[in-house]
Amino acid sequence: MTQITQQFASDNYAGICPEALAAMQEANQGYVPAYGEDIWTTRAADTFRTLFEKDCDVFFAFNGTAANALALASLCQSYNSVICSAQAHVETDECGAPEFFSNGSKLLTVPTQGGKLTPDAIRALATGRTDIHFPKPRAVTITQPTETGQIYTLAEIQAISAVCRELGLHLHMDGARFANACAALGCSPADMTWKSGVDVLCFGGTKNGMAVGEAILFFDRTLAEGFDYRCKQAGQLASKMRFLAAPWIGVLESGAWLRNGQAANAAAAHLAQQITALEGLELMFPVEANAVFLKAPPALLDGLREKGWRFYTFIGGGARFMFAWDADLAQVDTLASDIKTLHAAL
Numbered sequence: 001m002t003q004i005t006q007q008f009a010s011d012n013y014a015g016i017c018p019e020a021l022a023a024m025q026e027a028n029q030g031y032v033p034a035y036g037e038d039i040w041t042t043r044a045a046d047t048f049r050t051l052f053e054k055d056c057d058v059f060f061a062f063n064g065t066a067a068n069a070l071a072l073a074s075l076c077q078s079y080n081s082v083i084c085s086a087q088a089h090v091e092t093d094e095c096g097a098p099e100f101f102s103n104g105s106k107l108l109t110v111p112t113q114g115g116k117l118t119p120d121a122i123r124a125l126a127t128g129r130t131d132i133h134f135p136k137p138r139a140v141t142i143t144q145p146t147e148t149g150q151i152y153t154l155a156e157i158q159a160i161s162a163v164c165r166e167l168g169l170h171l172h173m174d175g176a177r178f179a180n181a182c183a184a185l186g187c188s189p190a191d192m193t194w195k196s197g198v199d200v201l202c203f204g205g206t207k208n209g210m211a212v213g214e215a216i217l218f219f220d221r222t223l224a225e226g227f228d229y230r231c232k233q234a235g236q237l238a239s240k241m242r243f244l245a246a247p248w249i250g251v252l253e254s255g256a257w258l259r260n261g262q263a264a265n266a267a268a269a270h271l272a273q274q275i276t277a278l279e280g281l282e283l284m285f286p287v288e289a290n291a292v293f294l295k296a297p298p299a300l301l302d303g304l305r306e307k308g309w310r311f312y313t314f315i316g317g318g319a320r321f322m323f324a325w326d327a328d329l330a331q332v333d334t335l336a337s338d339i340k341t342l343h344a345a346l
């Protein structure tokens, strides 16, 4: 068995980054008002407004499923529908939460390459049926980066938002790994979102190095009406809100959010670079963020498991390696070397 100190099955296997933990510790002083009426929550929201260069409405939820589902619900009536990729987390990994919290708004899925929607696919779906029997499309959701680690360029986001505007659709971004996308493109959070026509963003804190928590940002503030009630009703209003808010201050003010994304992406690139030339192995998707999907013979994947490595194979039977904010390049080297050893023995 290989000496394994980090597993790359998921970026959620990692712990809390020092900046987030220190901020929680700092907030753990004395008594402050509950339910978000405290200084930490105000400061966290203001920090988002500064980072995004926008006077947006900011909310905090416990996880990404709730953030996505409630954000989409706020964009739709129950008879509306949401256009998404067939690979989208909202479709495949949220147990129907978007439909549940919207009282029935249907997800309309599109087969996609690497999880990326296109303006043409959105237009075709949104205009294909206009009769009363079909749930009227009202929103589009894109995942940035996608579930398989692809990045929409700013031009691609802008082209999608142009179609959305033309067809009266709101644009939501599932940014569970938003920091990885900003790191990959080297663009500002503002450019990635409202300046490119995104109306609502779910910004992932958990996969960015926090213990728990996602932020929901409404750049179009009219869409946030009643969202506080929606969160409360859904069991997403933290009474000790300061501990959900403070870690954001820690990662945003220190710049750790971006450094964490960069480090995770670098670890993925580091693995990809070492195994890309091995004959008979295949990277299933271009490595653009913090994910590597490896297609390899079953004997090799079994061998990795025997050496103690953990990974998921839910996409096309390939092994998914997902790197976190503190992925250790020496551990990545160990994984690469195990892959090379097993490859040589095939």
Ligand SMILES: *Cc1c(COP(=O)(O)O)cnc(C)c1O
Pocket: 063, 064, 065, 066, 068, 089, 090, 143, 146, 147, 174, 176, 206, 207
């Ligand atoms: C992890 C993830 C989420 C959030 O998942 P939770 O387990 O509900 O926090 C949302 N979207 C994508 C693309 C994800 O990878």
